[in-house]
Amino acid sequence: MGIAVQLKGLTKRFGTVTANKDVDLSIEEKSIHAIVGENGAGKSTLSKIIYGMYLPTSGEIAIHGMKVRFGSPKDAIDAGIGMVHQHFMLVPELTVTENIILGNEHAWLLGRIPLKKLEGTILDEAGKSGFSIDPAAPAGLLSVGEEQRVELLKLLCHDASILILDEPTAVLTPSETDRLFEILRSLKEKGKTIILITHKLDEVLAIADTVSVMRKGEIVGTMPTASITKPELATMMVGRNVLLRTENPPSLPGRTVLEVNNLNFRTAEGKSMLQKLTFSIRAGEIYGIAGVEGNGQSELLQALWGLVPQGSTVSGDIGLNGTSIIGRKPREIAAMGASHIPENRHRHAVILDYPVADNLIFGRHREEAFSKGFGFSRKSIGENTKKLVADFDIRCDNPSRQTLGSLSGGNQQKVVLARELSRPGISFIILAQPTRGVDIGAIETIHRKIIEARRNGIAILLISSELEEIIALSTRIGCIYNGTIRHEFTLEETAAKRMDEDRFRREIGLHIT
Amino acid sequence: MNTLGMLQNTKRFITPIASVLLAFLASAAVIALTGRDPLMIFSKMGMAVFGSQYGLGQVVFRLGTLTLVGLAVAIPYRVRLFNIGGEGQLQMGAFAAAMAGAFLPGFLPWPAASLICILAGMTAGASWALLAGALKIRFGVNEVISTIMLNFIAQGFTGYLLTYHFAVPSTVHTPPVSEGSVIPSLASLTGLFTSSPANASIILSLGAAIFFHLLIFHSRYGFEMRAAGLQAEASDYGGIDTSRHILAAMAAGGAAAGLGAANIVLGYKQYYEAGMTDGAGFAGIAVALLAGAHPLWVIASALFFATLEYGGLSVNAYVPKDIFMIIQALTIFLVIGFNAAKKR
Numbered sequence: 001m002g003i004a005v006q007l008k009g010l011t012k013r014f015g016t017v018t019a020n021k022d023v024d025l026s027i028e029e030k031s032i033h034a035i036v037g038e039n040g041a042g043k044s045t046l047s048k049i050i051y052g053m054y055l056p057t058s059g060e061i062a063i064h065g066m067k068v069r070f071g072s073p074k075d076a077i078d079a080g081i082g083m084v085h086q087h088f089m090l091v092p093e094l095t096v097t098e099n100i101i102l103g104n105e106h107a108w109l110l111g112r113i114p115l116k117k118l119e120g121t122i123l124d125e126a127g128k129s130g131f132s133i134d135p136a137a138p139a140g141l142l143s144v145g146e147e148q149r150v151e152l153l154k155l156l157c158h159d160a161s162i163l164i165l166d167e168p169t170a171v172l173t174p175s176e177t178d179r180l181f182e183i184l185r186s187l188k189e190k191g192k193t194i195i196l197i198t199h200k201l202d203e204v205l206a207i208a209d210t211v212s213v214m215r216k217g218e219i220v221g222t223m224p225t226a227s228i229t230k231p232e233l234a235t236m237m238v239g240r241n242v243l244l245r246t247e248n249p250p251s252l253p254g255r256t257v258l259e260v261n262n263l264n265f266r267t268a269e270g271k272s273m274l275q276k277l278t279f280s281i282r283a284g285e286i287y288g289i290a291g292v293e294g295n296g297q298s299e300l301l302q303a304l305w306g307l308v309p310q311g312s313t314v315s316g317d318i319g320l321n322g323t324s325i326i327g328r329k330p331r332e333i334a335a336m337g338a339s340h341i342p343e344n345r346h347r348h349a350v351i352l353d354y355p356v357a358d359n360l361i362f363g364r365h366r367e368e369a370f371s372k373g374f375g376f377s378r379k380s381i382g383e384n385t386k387k388l389v390a391d392f393d394i395r396c397d398n399p400s401r402q403t404l405g406s407l408s409g410g411n412q413q414k415v416v417l418a419r420e421l422s423r424p425g426i427s428f429i430i431l432a433q434p435t436r437g438v439d440i441g442a443i444e445t446i447h448r449k450i451i452e453a454r455r456n457g458i459a460i461l462l463i464s465s466e467l468e469e470i471i472a473l474s475t476r477i478g479c480i481y482n483g484t485i486r487h488e489f490t491l492e493e494t495a496a497k498r499m500d501e502d503r504f505r506r507e508i509g510l511h512i513t
Numbered sequence: 514m515n516t517l518g519m520l521q522n523t524k525r526f527i528t529p530i531a532s533v534l535l536a537f538l539a540s541a542a543v544i545a546l547t548g549r550d551p552l553m554i555f556s557k558m559g560m561a562v563f564g565s566q567y568g569l570g571q572v573v574f575r576l577g578t579l580t581l582v583g584l585a586v587a588i589p590y591r592v593r594l595f596n597i598g599g600e601g602q603l604q605m606g607a608f609a610a611a612m613a614g615a616f617l618p619g620f621l622p623w624p625a626a627s628l629i630c631i632l633a634g635m636t637a638g639a640s641w642a643l644l645a646g647a648l649k650i651r652f653g654v655n656e657v658i659s660t661i662m663l664n665f666i667a668q669g670f671t672g673y674l675l676t677y678h679f680a681v682p683s684t685v686h687t688p689p690v691s692e693g694s695v696i697p698s699l700a701s702l703t704g705l706f707t708s709s710p711a712n713a714s715i716i717l718s719l720g721a722a723i724f725f726h727l728l729i730f731h732s733r734y735g736f737e738m739r740a741a742g743l744q745a746e747a748s749d750y751g752g753i754d755t756s757r758h759i760l761a762a763m764a765a766g767g768a769a770a771g772l773g774a775a776n777i778v779l780g781y782k783q784y785y786e787a788g789m790t791d792g793a794g795f796a797g798i799a800v801a802l803l804a805g806a807h808p809l810w811v812i813a814s815a816l817f818f819a820t821l822e823y824g825g826l827s828v829n830a831y832v833p834k835d836i837f838m839i840i841q842a843l844t845i846f847l848v849i850g851f852n853a854a855k856k857r
Binding site: 305307329330331334340342347348349350351352353354358362363365366371374375376 | 731732733734736737739740743744746747748749750751752
């Protein structure tokens with residue numbers, strides 16, 4: 001078998017930052033080659049170099065044995081390389097067929113595009129690779145999994161022989177992931193080379209033939225997946241031993257803190273997003289909500305945090321420590337002892353241009369302890385910073401000057417967590433996707449801190465699309481589907497089923513699709 | 514990592530300084546093209562500005578107004594609003610201050626009368642700006658468009674009131690303000706800046722810049738305001754009322770522009786005259802942009818433009834002063850261009 005992609009001494013620098021350092025890599029034809037690494041390890045940069053989006057600072061690239069120098073993705077596409085980005089790039093108003101031929105219309109400027117004929121071609125191509133798709137459907141109506149298949153199909157129709165997939169399963173449900181893997185296997189059979197960029201180790205072991213591990217811009221090892229285990233991979237990635245599973249000692253829940261009763265949510269367009277949603281959380285308990293995105297999680301969060309968009313209507317009741325919070329503002333809800341770590345922390349939880357120290361008080365800046373005159377007490381902010389940075393192992397050089405935006409995703413999330421969990425008088429906290437975009441090393445700390453908060457008697461609502469995380473942390477699990485809790489696993493069930501994670505994951509999977 | 518901080522600090526200076534230098538080089542080239550020796554022109558400018566008490570006074574006078582109209586742009590800029598309406602706000606402020614001064618009972622002594630006039634000017638400027646702020650948060654009207662339109666309305670409105678109701682017959686100005694409303698000239702107070710229009714209101718201008726610096730960078734209020742400007746959504750989550758900050762920032766900007774009335778009406782002309790603002794409000798945009806919307810740097814930036822403005826006027830006999838408008842505009846282009854290049 002030949003070598004599809006050969007990299008020799010590849011280095012990429014951005015200013016003073018070296019994103020890829022002296023990378024040597026051979027990717028065999030007709031194989032699935034995974035590249036794993038933490039966020040910021042340089043795997044995205046590497047894939048973008050192969051796809052012609054970046055020019056390497058030095059080093060060589062050879063495709064199928066021919067030395068190349070890509071000035072733009074167009075050159076890479078011409079060389080038979082295709083890439084499915086993490087965020088899909090379909091035009092929602094156009095049909096599947098129109099999206100696929102976009103930029104490659106086979107027609108004169110004012111000529112008619114032979115859509116019917118093309119639809120046939122696309123159906124053929126899809127059939128060959130073993131997946132079904134309606135070529136006349138508008139892209140806007142497709143599910144995430146379908147959108148991804150259209151992106152793949154687009155590459156196949158352009159005759160790509162090397163496919164790069166960037167975190168392809170990040171947005172998929174377990175069953176959609178299985179389908180994607182089947183497709184990838186059949187594409188491999190057809191002779192395609194697949195490069196899989198990911199940080200999910202289970203998936204690497206399940207589908208890839210070979211895996212390369214990246215750390216700090218360098219390849220620290222390449223080996224067949226058959227010869228390595230998950231803990232070994234994780235250790236290579238992080239550079240030290242990591243606990244893949246946080247210890248979760250049994251919990252003894254106390255009084256009820258949050259009570260959601262028959263909650264209904266109707267959007268301005270009249271779409272019903274929550275229907276009679278009911279659950280409760282007690283002190284010292286983590287209630288995990290498992291579900292595919294778009295089943296009402298965002299609306300539940302909006303209702304819980306008093307940020308219901310104009311025009312939407314909410315009925316039913318949410319009680320926090322016995323008082324209703326419907327119609328209250330975020331500030332008032334926070335004053336009742338609640339806190340919220342939003343899903344999109346970049347947009348909602350931090351000010352990226354503020355220093356770390358300022359972010360450690362952001363949202364709590366009205367607290368008496370931090371003020372002095374019209375301004376802030378530098379001393380108490382300094383103490384707060386010092387304490388939280390140490391407690392939560394936040395890695396930064398100079399918290400009072402360094403901006404939050406310059407920290408890694410994991411450390412940013414630690415800042416948010418540290419700030420919120422140390423709120424005085426906190427009894428309830430909402431965690432939405434607490435470890436999204438966070439590297440393994442930091443996940444460990446974050447999970448430990450969440451369990452610690454639970455043991456301190458805080459009631460925690462955990463919303464996560466990572467079933468692994470839900471299973472690892474939750475005391476009870478509610479499966480959300482179509483805006484309602486379809487099934488709830490009790491404390492005893494959750495504790496027992498956690499022992500066999502794989503099976504539990506499949507069982508939950510059934511309740512959320 | 515202190516080196517990082519220092520690096521950022523030096524970087525912050527490089528852009529404006531490089532812009533100013535490049536603009537000067539470019540204008541030297543233009544002057545040379547008009548057949549004059551740029552060095553001679555620049556030295557004549559320097560003489561005119563720094564060589565006499567009068568010249569210095571002219572610069573101080575312009576510095577006062579330009580600082581305030583610069584603040585009028587810089588403060589709303591902190592909450593991501595681009596206030597193009599400094600001119601209209603200054604006009605409304607100037608007119609209101611002149612009216613208050615003219616109609617106050619004559620026996621009201623200094624400084625009470627003066628203070629009332631200043632407050633009238635600030636209130637008028639703030640209300641005018643607040644209109645744009647309210648349109649923004651209530652209906653989402655883009656503040657650039659609304660403030661431009663409000664400039665036209667202010668122009669028409671003051672023009673109408675002046676021509677048809679308040680002008681002294683056969684003139685284009687209002688009756689003079691009462692004696693107690695006048696802000697004394699620096700010449701009468703210190704003996705310096707002889708016969709120039711420089712007056713004590715310069716203290717108010719510089720004070721305003723310092724006040725807004727402290728407010729924005731050293732108060733809890735400023736902490737919220739900057740956050741609201743940087744990331745409005747995050748601020749909502751953090752319990753900050755971003756709409757209130759938009760209104761307040763516009764009002765503060767308008768009030769700063771209105772305070773300009775103290776300089777041009779109470780301290781200098783002592784009445785409102787058609788065209789007396791002379792586009793100073795628009796120059797405020799340049800001042801704020803060169804200063805990176807930083808209140809203290811607004812002073813430095815205003816000083817640069819004030820020098821350029823008066824210097825340009827003084828060499829009018831050799832080089833049309835339009836050349837110096839080119840330098841002004843070029844500087845701003847360069848600042849914007851450098852900043853855009855830095856982001857890439």
